[in-house]
Amino acid sequence: MLAVASVPLPKWLAVALSSDSVVAASHCWATLLGYGLLVALLVELLVILFEPFQRWKLRHLPGPPAYPLVGCVPDIMRLGSHEFFRACYEKYGPVYKVALGRAWAVVVGDAELMRQVGVKLRNHIVIDPNLLRGSLRKIELSGLFMAKDDYWRLVRSAWQPAFSAASLSGYLPRMVACAVQLTDRLETRAREAEVEGGSGKAGGRVDIWRELGSMTLQVVGSTAYGVDFLAMGEPTAAAEGHVKQAAAAGEENSSTAAADSNSSSSSAYSRELVQACADVFRFSNAYHGSRYAQITMLLPELRPLLSWLAHAVPDEPFRRLLAARTKLRSTARSLIADWEDKQRLRAADATAAAPAAPPPLSPPPATEAADADADTAGATATPGSLGATAVEPGSFLGLILAARDKTTGQALDDDEVAAQAQLFILAGYETTANALTFAVYFVARYPEVERRLLAEIDEVLGPDRAPTEADLPRLPYTEAVVYEALRLLPPAYATTRELATSAIEVGGHQVPRGTPLILGIYGSHHDPGVWPRAEEFIPERFMPTSPLYPEVCSRVPNANAPFGYGSRMCIGWKFAVQEGKVALARLYQRLRFELEPGQVPLATAAALTLAPRDGLWVRPVARHHHLLRGQQGHQVQRLQS
Numbered sequence: 001m002l003a004v005a006s007v008p009l010p011k012w013l014a015v016a017l018s019s020d021s022v023v024a025a026s027h028c029w030a031t032l033l034g035y036g037l038l039v040a041l042l043v044e045l046l047v048i049l050f051e052p053f054q055r056w057k058l059r060h061l062p063g064p065p066a067y068p069l070v071g072c073v074p075d076i077m078r079l080g081s082h083e084f085f086r087a088c089y090e091k092y093g094p095v096y097k098v099a100l101g102r103a104w105a106v107v108v109g110d111a112e113l114m115r116q117v118g119v120k121l122r123n124h125i126v127i128d129p130n131l132l133r134g135s136l137r138k139i140e141l142s143g144l145f146m147a148k149d150d151y152w153r154l155v156r157s158a159w160q161p162a163f164s165a166a167s168l169s170g171y172l173p174r175m176v177a178c179a180v181q182l183t184d185r186l187e188t189r190a191r192e193a194e195v196e197g198g199s200g201k202a203g204g205r206v207d208i209w210r211e212l213g214s215m216t217l218q219v220v221g222s223t224a225y226g227v228d229f230l231a232m233g234e235p236t237a238a239a240e241g242h243v244k245q246a247a248a249a250g251e252e253n254s255s256t257a258a259a260d261s262n263s264s265s266s267s268a269y270s271r272e273l274v275q276a277c278a279d280v281f282r283f284s285n286a287y288h289g290s291r292y293a294q295i296t297m298l299l300p301e302l303r304p305l306l307s308w309l310a311h312a313v314p315d316e317p318f319r320r321l322l323a324a325r326t327k328l329r330s331t332a333r334s335l336i337a338d339w340e341d342k343q344r345l346r347a348a349d350a351t352a353a354a355p356a357a358p359p360p361l362s363p364p365p366a367t368e369a370a371d372a373d374a375d376t377a378g379a380t381a382t383p384g385s386l387g388a389t390a391v392e393p394g395s396f397l398g399l400i401l402a403a404r405d406k407t408t409g410q411a412l413d414d415d416e417v418a419a420q421a422q423l424f425i426l427a428g429y430e431t432t433a434n435a436l437t438f439a440v441y442f443v444a445r446y447p448e449v450e451r452r453l454l455a456e457i458d459e460v461l462g463p464d465r466a467p468t469e470a471d472l473p474r475l476p477y478t479e480a481v482v483y484e485a486l487r488l489l490p491p492a493y494a495t496t497r498e499l500a501t502s503a504i505e506v507g508g509h510q511v512p513r514g515t516p517l518i519l520g521i522y523g524s525h526h527d528p529g530v531w532p533r534a535e536e537f538i539p540e541r542f543m544p545t546s547p548l549y550p551e552v553c554s555r556v557p558n559a560n561a562p563f564g565y566g567s568r569m570c571i572g573w574k575f576a577v578q579e580g581k582v583a584l585a586r587l588y589q590r591l592r593f594e595l596e597p598g599q600v601p602l603a604t605a606a607a608l609t610l611a612p613r614d615g616l617w618v619r620p621v622a623r624h625h626h627l628l629r630g631q632q633g634h635q636v637q638r639l640q641s
């Protein structure tokens with residue numbers, strides 16, 4: 001150390017570090033910063049003076065009162081975005097304007113008008129201020145959800161084969177394994193609480209939102225990436241049994257299923273991942289997020305400065321958002337590295353076995369994805385393909401890495417690939433967990449619905465047999481429960497469209513070019529003009545055999561739109577419905593759920609999605625006292641009583 005300390009500094013460094021020059025430099029910086037701020041504030045003032053012009057362009061539209069600078073934000077924060085849009089729809093009609101801070105948007109609330117706009121316009125638009133920088137920002141904006149125009153076509157067609165009917169059928173055993181694992185855990189919890197007279201482990205009380213979130217994350221890991229995020233703790237013997245059964249039935253690649261013992265993940269890692277996903281959903285939304293984001297809504301012209309400040313002196317929400325995004329980026333990158341390693345090993349094995357085989361990472365010839373939207377036809381890659389449109393579970397990244405631009409032949413860059421990997425985790429996890437949580441809430445509140453649900457599941461599956469593909473069409477009431485929960489509390493309570501190039505007419509109103517459009521899904525799902533007894537939970541509405549079905553579903557075909565519209569409709573909707581059915585069928589086959597005190601009405605929070613604000617606390621109750629799950633596989637021992 002001493003020797004190092006006694007080495008003389010180079011002359012230029014010594015001058016630079018001399019106290020006089022440091023003082024002079026910091027003085028110079030302070031002056032520059034001062035001028036910078038002054039100029040920024042002057043620009044801001046000018047822009048604010050011109051703001052009435054923006055409002056004037058929308059003068060013909062009705063809308064709630066907008067306060068200077070903050071617009072409708074105080075009311076949105078008080079009611080929650082979903083309830084605010086719904087109240088405005090009731091008061092101002094199907095098309096109205098709102099001020100989100102200083103930015104104006106037009107909200108469409110009527111089901112048919114939303115469909116028309118949703119089909120006609122193609123791009124989503126970010127309304128929340130985004131303060132991220134560098135690769136984190138690029139990753140956020142390059143995912144399929146935010147992709148635009150030609151880039152969107154390329155990316156959507158790369159995703160598409162992962163959601164074909166054949167691919168979904170390949171995912172089913174993994175979804176079942178995850179549902180079995182969760183049910184086993186909750187059943188054990190329920191039995192322990194019974195034995196201890198309700199006094200053990202908080203009397204069997206669980207936050208079912210958290211539990212379902214772990215399950216949906218596990219499903220994403222095993223179906224998309226063939227890895228175990230270990231989100232639900234160690235896999236149970238029964239869950240392993242279901243995966244092994246699938247393998248015995250001829251499914252390939254099952255070594256990477258939910259029970260993969262080679263998984264490099266740890267349960268601590270997965271807890272952090274669950275937390276990161278939750279933080280992204282919560283803190284990306286300005287109303288629940290950083291003060292810097294809230295100030296950006298009021299002074300959007302200062303975004304670069306506020307973004308810089310947020311990174312330099314982050315407040316708690318921004319710190320958590322940054323940590324969560326960084327965690328997701330590193331997860332995405334390690335998933336990609338793992339996939340590439342596996343492919344290299346496979347290629348090496350294949351070369352050893354048959355030297356003439358083509359390397360698996362080279363892009364296969366362009367094929368039409370049979371069930372791709374007309375718009376996105378021309379998928380260029382199906383590596384890991386089991387057939388024309390089936391993708392092996394775990395091969396999502398193969399599709400993305402093999403995607404090529406049709407004209408330039410260019411592949412996606414590293415951040416663009418990471419963006420898709422991250423988006424599958426985020427989109428596949430929270431929305432489905434929220435939907436299932438809402439379903440559990442409503443079933444617990446409506447005893448007659450619970451009775452019908454249990455009767456259907458018992459009739460089709462009996463007390464222990466886990467659902468198979470052949471069972472799915474025989475569970476229409478279970479599916480109707482999923483849809484009715486999605487109607488009353490749609491996790492994606494609104495979506496957006498960009499109006500970039502020309503003005504359009506919506507419901508007889510002219511909407512000027514450049515105005516962001518919001519489609520208020522939640523409000524239209526509660527429209528008493530469309531839905532008889534709109535506030536009641538009535539799954540029969542979605543049963544084609546029920547007399548209630550024609551009241552809405554055949555009369556207003558797009559009245560229920562929890563997955564959006566047109567070519568931007570949710571790409572994962574069949575995945576979500578299949579997962580939802582499997583999970584409900586397995587859970588209710590073995591358990592019922594009683595709401596803990598204080599859960600009604602359920603407190604919700606509308607951040608990026610509509611979610612239970614404080615979770616949903618329930619008490620699982622085991623249904624079959626004469627059955628005891630054994631330790632070997634999913635065999636059931638009948639107790640001699």
Ligand code: HEM
Pocket residue numbers: 118124144145146156423424425427428429431432435486490491492494495496562563564565566567568569570571572573575576
């Ligand atoms: C209950 C669960 C889900 C709900 C309620 C839901 C809802 C939605 C909605 C409303 C949209 C926007 C549609 C539009 O703007 O018209 C969307 C888009 C999207 N969803 Fe879902 N989603 C769910 C599950 C999933 C799953 C499991 C995935 C799979 C990874 C997924 C991936 C996506 C993607 C990638 C987009 C963007 C599509 C595009 O812009 O082309 N979602 N979702």
